[in-house]
Amino acid sequence: MTSDAVVSGAVGELFHVTGDAVVIVDTSQAVVAWSPGAASLFGISREDALAPGSTPLAEHIPSLLELPADGSAHRQPLPPYGVLELRHRTVGEHHLLLMRDVSDEVRRSEGLRALSRLARELLALQTPSVVAALSTSAAEAKSMTGAGTSIVMLLRPGSLGETTHFVCDGAEQLFPDGTPRFFGLLATPVRTRRVVRLADVKDAPDGIGLPGRHLPVGPLCAVPLVAGSEVLGLLAIASPPGARVFDRLDEELLVDLAGHTAVAVRWAQGAEKEAERARQRRDIISTARHDIRTPLGAGKGYSNMLLNMRDRMTPEQITSAVEGLKQAFDRIEQMTEQLLMDEKLESTGAEPRWAMVELRPMLEEVRRDAAVITGRTLAVVIVTDDSGLTHVAGDPAMVREIVDNLVGNAIKYGGENGPVTVSVTGQGKCVRIEVRDEGPGIEPAEQAALAAKQVPARGVAADHHRRASHIFFAGQ
Numbered sequence: 001m002t003s004d005a006v007v008s009g010a011v012g013e014l015f016h017v018t019g020d021a022v023v024i025v026d027t028s029q030a031v032v033a034w035s036p037g038a039a040s041l042f043g044i045s046r047e048d049a050l051a052p053g054s055t056p057l058a059e060h061i062p063s064l065l066e067l068p069a070d071g072s073a074h075r076q077p078l079p080p081y082g083v084l085e086l087r088h089r090t091v092g093e094h095h096l097l098l099m100r101d102v103s104d105e106v107r108r109s110e111g112l113r114a115l116s117r118l119a120r121e122l123l124a125l126q127t128p129s130v131v132a133a134l135s136t137s138a139a140e141a142k143s144m145t146g147a148g149t150s151i152v153m154l155l156r157p158g159s160l161g162e163t164t165h166f167v168c169d170g171a172e173q174l175f176p177d178g179t180p181r182f183f184g185l186l187a188t189p190v191r192t193r194r195v196v197r198l199a200d201v202k203d204a205p206d207g208i209g210l211p212g213r214h215l216p217v218g219p220l221c222a223v224p225l226v227a228g229s230e231v232l233g234l235l236a237i238a239s240p241p242g243a244r245v246f247d248r249l250d251e252e253l254l255v256d257l258a259g260h261t262a263v264a265v266r267w268a269q270g271a272e273k274e275a276e277r278a279r280q281r282r283d284i285i286s287t288a289r290h291d292i293r294t295p296l297g298a299g300k301g302y303s304n305m306l307l308n309m310r311d312r313m314t315p316e317q318i319t320s321a322v323e324g325l326k327q328a329f330d331r332i333e334q335m336t337e338q339l340l341m342d343e344k345l346e347s348t349g350a351e352p353r354w355a356m357v358e359l360r361p362m363l364e365e366v367r368r369d370a371a372v373i374t375g376r377t378l379a380v381v382i383v384t385d386d387s388g389l390t391h392v393a394g395d396p397a398m399v400r401e402i403v404d405n406l407v408g409n410a411i412k413y414g415g416e417n418g419p420v421t422v423s424v425t426g427q428g429k430c431v432r433i434e435v436r437d438e439g440p441g442i443e444p445a446e447q448a449a450l451a452a453k454q455v456p457a458r459g460v461a462a463d464h465h466r467r468a469s470h471i472f473f474a475g476q
Contacts, residue, residue, distance in 0.1 A: 021099040024091075029061050032094070041101055042081060064088065065095055075102060104249050111144045111253040115260055128271045130154070130165055133264035137235060138169040141257055145221075145250045147237035149174045152261065154225075154233040155182060155190060165233075174238060175214050182234075183211040189224040189234045195255065197221045199245045201238075221246040223254050227262040235261055292335055294369065294404040299328035301372030324368060334397055352395035359390055359424060359431065366403055366422065370411060380407060381419045387426025406435040414439020 015022060021041040024033035034049035034056070042049075042056065049056045057064075060078055067074055067088040078084045082103035089096045118140055134152040141150040149170030156162035166179040180186060185208055188196050198204060201217045210217060218241035225232040235258045237246065302325040310318065363382050370380040392399065403422070410420040414437030423434040 018098070021097075023057065023097045023099070025061060025065065025095045025097065027093055029065065031056055031061075038099070041099065064097055069095070075106070107144075107249055108253070111249075111256070114140055114144050115253075115256055118257075119260055128264070128268040130265055130268045130272060131167070133261065133268045134165055134167040135169070137257060137261040137264065138167045141235055141237050141254060142169050144253050144257070145237050145246065146244065147219075147246070147250075148239035148243060149215075150235070150237045151175075152225075152233065152235050153180070153182070153186065154265065155231065157230075160191070161187070163233075172215060174217070175212060177213050180211045180214075184209045185220065185222065186211060186234060186236070189222045189236075190231050193224050193226065193231060195221065195223045195251055197246055197251050200241065216241055218243055219245045221251055221254055223251070223258045225258050225262045225265065227266050232262055232265055234258075288335060291401055291405065292332060294373075294408055295328040295331040295335075297373040298369035299325055299332070301369070301375075302328065305372065320368075324365075324372065327365065328369070331397075331400070352398055354393060355396055356391045357394050357396045357399050359392060359433075360384070362396070362400055363403070363422060363424070366400075366407055370407060370420070374411060378419045379411060381421050382424070383421060384424045385426060389424075389426040389431050392431050403433060403435070410435050410437035410439075413437065 015035045015037075018035075019037050019040075020035075021038035022033070022035035023031060023038050026032050031049055031054075034044075034046045036046070038049070039045050044056050048054060064086060065088065067086060069088050069090045071087050071089045074086045075083060076086065078086075078099075082101050083106045085100045085102045087098040089098075118136065121136065134154070138150045138152045141147065141152075149168065149172075151169075151174060152165070152167045153163050154165040156164045161181045161183060163179050163181055168174050182190055185196060185198075185201070185204055188194070188208065198220045199218075201210065201220050217238045220236065220238045222234050222236035224234055235254060237250070237254060239246075302321045305313070305321050306318070306325070313321070367380045367382050371377050373379075407420060407422065414420070417440075418438035421434075421436045423432075423436070425432045425434070
């Protein structure tokens with residue numbers, strides 16, 4: 001039977017009422033009819049498909065004929081034509097194959113499932129991080145579009161070009177020199193809030209290319225990350241020259257993924273900010289516990305002195321002890337108010353209350369409190385030069401806190417070997433306050449390790465034989 005006879009009648013009507021590919025095969029598996037839809041789908045004209053010796057789809061026909069002949073739909077990949085929806089029916093001695101390209105439907109369905117899975121994964125994270133969210137989004141963008149490389153960049157708030165985060169997912173780093181800035185094509189989605197999709201980067205207008213040195217790029221699609229009215233950055237995919245061009249569906253999937261990414265970034269930023277607040281709270285509380293020990297110790301010392309030695313004290317000594325006790329309580333009250341000043345405890349103590357600090361009265365209080373706390377009259381010795389600098393600019397409470405910490409460490413680690421010396425030296429318009437003890441000091445190797453770890457230890461600076469810590473203040 002000729003091909004013309006095969007396509008006559010009701011079967012032939014399919015050629016005119018459907019855009020699907022219709023292929024008719026005889027019992028020898030030879031193609032005897034080839035519809036216009038088949039010519040469009042497979043890129044083979046009817047004349048070429050039916051020419052003598054031609055065997056179109058020869059490698060696929062045996063497996064296609066194994067499908068149930070009941071007309072039910074089956075989806076399967078048919079390389080290199082994509083994913084097809086296939087139907088098999090028998091008409092007399094012939095096999096009728098109806099085929100439709102559903103690659104885009106499958107990609108869209110798989111992309112939506114991937115986005116749904118991604119949303120669940122992000123919501124399930126107990127401790128979300130910005131880097132983790134960006135890495136997940138970059139991997140998903142590359143997977144759902146088949147791109148060679150995907151990148152995610154975040155824009156520094158208030159900046160038009162600075163990058164705070166950059167993640168690249170690809171066999172090779174697209175930008176081998178490191179983090180790029182928002183210039184050229186990478187700036188366009190951020191500044192216009194529009195998608196950039198190019199079949200080849202070379203098609204971009206003159207002067208609008210990718211910033212810096214980068215690997216060769218052909219197809220590119222970049223979309224902005226938008227949260228409310230703010231542009232956070234961009235999500236982009238790229239492939240080498242000659243690779244498949246990104247289509248409208250790739251763009252749609254990337255836009256949807258960008259929306260999920262923006263939400264994830266905002267959530268992770270909030271979580272990281274809250275974690276930083278918690279860390280600040282812990283640091284503040286830890287510092288407060290440490291700093292409050294000195295006035296507490298002084299208060300206990302003056303209280304014990306008044307309880308146990310009052311009968312042997314002169315009126316002047318009693319007055320001095322009561323004043324010392326009051327000062328200790330005043331300092332404790334001041335520290336407590338400072339802690340409660342900011343409800344969120346984010347910047348407690350960070351803003352100094354500037355004033356002129358009188359050095360000699362302050363250092364005398366330090367010496368007197370140390371004597372009471374340790375029970376040694378010469379626990380601390382104050383030495384001043386003749387520069388005449390008696391005041392410093394600063395927050396009185398902060399200056400006292402710094403000196404107390406240095407003196408307390410010196411007494412703790414070296415005070416038993418002799419008095420702690422507090423020296424005041426004028427240096428130009430500055431005052432240097434140095435706290436020195438006679439302890440064993442810290443080995444040079446240990447000093448380097450402590451500095452590398454930035455761990456507070458037995459003094460700010462030290463040598464092998466004795467320990468010395470110093471600070472500078474602006475003088476008057």
